[in-house]
Amino acid sequence: VIPTNIKKAITFMEDHSDSDLTLEDISEEINLSRYYFSKIFKEQVKVTPMQYLTQLRIKKSTYLLLQTNKTINEIAIEVGFKNGNYFNKVFKKSLGVSAGEFRKENSHNFMDYIVTEY
DSSP states (O other), X not given: OOOHXXXXXXXXXXXXXXXXXXXXXXXXXXTOOHHHHHHHHHHHHSSOHHHHHHHHHHHXXXXXXXXXXXXXXXHHHXXXXXXXXXXXXXXXXXXXXXXXXXXXXXXXXXXXXXXXXX
């Protein structure tokens, strides 16, 4: 069973994933130190809070890439990345293809690689 404060942190990240969240922001929201929060989050969720946030953003971006005509830069900003170049770097590291390639291939099987439910 995931502790209530970790569930609260996950909800906070989901609700604010499009903003410039820091580890400090999240840990303050649930009234824990950054160190302790990071430690218990990783124990419970198996990834760091920032890795989880990145996974959320990538998951949202895959939907937007396949369901909208927004530019990659627009999608990057909408899901919480500072710019399209950094977004593309993270996207490619996460899924093995660039955002543009992902959209072009329109391949839904990449969704299998993104796990955000625990």
